[in-house]
Amino acid sequence: MYSLRMAESVTEGHPDKIADQIADTLLDEFLKKDPYSKVSLEILVTTGLVMVGGELSTESFVDIPKVVRGVVKDIGYTKPELGFDADTCAVITSIDEQSPEIALGVSGEGAGDTAIVVGYAVKEAPNLMPWAITIAHRITRKISELRKTGKCPFLRPDGKVLVSMIYEDGKPQFIKDIVAYVHHDPDISIQNLRELVIEEVIRKEVPSELLGNRTNIRVNPTGRFVIGGPVADTGLTGRKIVSDAYGDIGFSGGSAFSGKDPTKTDRSGSYMARMIAKHIVAAGLADKCVVQIGYAFGLTEPVAFDIETFGTEKVDKERIEDAVLKLFPLKPCDIIELLDLRRPIYRDTACYGHFGREKFPWERLDYLDKLKELL
Template identity: 65%
Template structure:
C-alpha cells in the first residue's frame, strides 16, 4: 500500500464544544441517577457569560439544571471572572419540553428511539484496540488537563486542543509526522517557558520515543499567545466533535453525536455495541482490523442492516464472522440497553477524551470471547 498518513484531534475538556458535551452528559447522568428510565435529549450552547440548555425530557425525577451546569463548569476550571466565562456568573437559560408522544409510543414498543447508522471499529495498533492517532491525541490532551487540575501547571487555563498526523506503511503506524498542541494560558507566562513545559512535561512523558524522529514537526501554540479562550472566545455546542469522539479519520463516522442522549437513542447505544463487536473480532485474532456497521429505523425493534469490514486482514471468512456476531450479541434496541447495562449514570466519563478505549465501560469489556471463539474455531 505504500506510505500514507492518518490524522486525529483531541480537544481538552475546557474546549467550548467539549464543555458543552460534558454538561449534556452530566445532566443526563443526574436524570438517570434519579430515574433510570428517564428519556433525555439535550443540546447545550455556550457563549461568554451564558449557558443555554434546550431539549426534550420525560422523567419522574427533578434535576437542578442550573446547579449541575455550574458545578460542571467549575469542575473543568472556569472559576475566575478574568477567564470571561465562569461558573458563578454564567447565566443558565433553559428551554425543556416533554418528549414527543409519537417517540414515546415507538420506544414503548421496544423500537429504536431514532433513525441512525452506526459504526464500531477496532485494530491491533494499541493495547486497547484503538487506532494509534486518536489514542495518542487523547493521551496528550488529557495529560495537559490533568497537570493543570493537579496544580502542577497553575499558569494553564482550561481550553486547548491537540492535532497530530501519523505516517503508516502497509497498515502499520511508523512514526509521528506532525504534532500541534494548543494550550490556553495566563497572560504573564512567556511563550518560551510555556513551550518548554509542554514539550518536557507532556510530550516527552506521553509520546513513545520510537514515534519521534528527527523529521517529526512539533509545534506548541504556533500562532503565539492563547490567553482568551473557552466560550468567551468561541461559542461551544454539543455534537461538534463526533470524529474526535470516535476513531479519528481511521474509520467511517455514523454521522451522529453521542452526548446528551439517553440509551434509547440507537445512534449512541448501538455505536457502543458496534465497538464491542469489532473489538471482540480483533481480540479473538480473527482479523487485525474490523469495522462493524449497522442501521436502525425509528420504532423498529430489530437492526435493519448489518455489515462487517476486515480490510483483507481476516483469517476466517467474513460471512462466518457476521453470522457469529449476530448469534452472540443482541442487536435489538432494548436488548442492547439491557446487555450493556446502559440505564446507569455512566455518561459523564465518556464526554471527553473519547467514548471508546476506556476499559471500565461495559462496551469495552471482552465478555464474549469464548462464545465467539466457539462459533468460529479455526
C-alpha cells in the same frame, strides 16, 4: 504505499466539550433518579451564557442551573479573568416534553431514533484503537491533569491537539506532526510553556518508538493563547464526533452521542458496534474491522448489519458474521440490558473519547472465549 492519517483531541475546557459535558452530566442526574428517563438535550455555551434545550420525559426533578454551574466550575472556569465564570454566567433552559409520537415508538422497545452506527477496532495501540487518536487523547488528558492537580497552575482550561501519522501499506510508521494549542495565563513565557509541554507531556505520553527526527512538534505555533473558552468561541454539543470516536482513520455514522439516553440507538448502537469490532480483532479473526448497523425509529430489530475486515480476516467473513449474530444482542432493549446503560455513567464519556478506555462496559471482552470457540 504511504498514507497520512490524523486525529484531534480537545481538553475539558474547549467550548464544544463544555457543552458535551453539561449534556451528559444532566443525563446522569436524570438517570440517577429515574433510570427510564428519556433525554435528548442540546447545549450552547457562549460569552456569559449557557443555554439548555431539548426534550425530556422523566419522573425525576433536576435543578438544571445548579448542575450546569457545577460542571463549569469543575472544569475550571471559576475566575472572571477567564471570561467565563461558573458563578456569574446566565443559564437559560427551554425544555419540552418528549413528543407523544416518539414516546409511542419507543414504548414497544423499538429504536429511539433512526441511525447508522459504526464500530471500529484495529491492531495498533494496546486498546485496539488507532494510534493517532489514542495519542491525541493522552496529551490533552495529561495537560488537563497538570492543570487540575495544581502542578501547573498557569495553565487554563481550553486546548486542542492535532496528531498526524505516516502509514506504510496500512501499518503505522511514525508520527509526522504533533500540534498543541495550550491555554495559559498571560505571565508565563511562550518558551517556558513550550518546553514544559514537550518535556513533561509529549515526551512522557507518546511512545518513543513513534517519535523521531522526522516528527515535527509545535506548541502554540501562533504565539500566545490567553483568551480562550466560550468568550473566544461558541460551543455546541455534537461538534466533535470524529474526536469522540476514532479520528479520521475510522468511520462515522454522522450522529453525536452526548445528551442522549440509551434508547437513542445512535449512542447505544455505536457502543455495541465497537464492542463487536473489538472482539473480532482481539480474537485474532482480523487485524482491522468496521461494524455497521442500521436502525430505524420504532423498530425492534436492526434493518441492516455489515462487517468489513479489509482483507485482513483470518477466517471467512461470512463465518465471522454468523458467529457475531449468534453471540451479540443487536436489539436496542437487549443492548441496554447487556451493557447496563441506564446507569449514570455518561459524564466520563464526554471528554477524551467514548472508545478505547477500559472503564466503559462496551470495552470489555466478555465474549472473547465464546467467539473463539464458535470459530
